[in-house]
Amino acid sequence: xxxxxxxxxxxxxxxxxxxxxxxxxxxxxxxxxxxxxxxxxxxxxxxxxxxxxxxxxxxxxxxxxxxxxxxxxxxxxxxxxxxxxxxxx
Numbered sequence: 001x002x003x004x005x006x007x008x009x010x011x012x013x014x015x016x017x018x019x020x021x022x023x024x025x026x027x028x029x030x031x032x033x034x035x036x037x038x039x040x041x042x043x044x045x046x047x048x049x050x051x052x053x054x055x056x057x058x059x060x061x062x063x064x065x066x067x068x069x070x071x072x073x074x075x076x077x078x079x080x081x082x083x084x085x086x087x088x089x
Contacts, residue, residue, distance in 0.1 A: 017069020
């Protein structure tokens with residue numbers, strides 16, 4: 001592990017948490033599934049106006065320090081807008 005810790009699942013299998021690194025705003029269409037799913041409250045929705053003047057939403061990281069690296073947000077994202085990274089030392 002890059003941070004010197006040995007993480008394990010409940011069953012004792014090795015596990016590396018991968019923390020949310022970025023959300024691709026070109027892929028995200030603001031459905032909010034990830035925001036509802038995140039039990040750590042790391043995510044939120046941001047409103048913006050597109051080129052045609054229509055109000056749109058996109059997911060944003062509002063509290064990265066709370067992320068536990070479960071990757072649930074990326075698993076539920078139908079547009080595959082999330083990228084993840086292991087924590088470095």
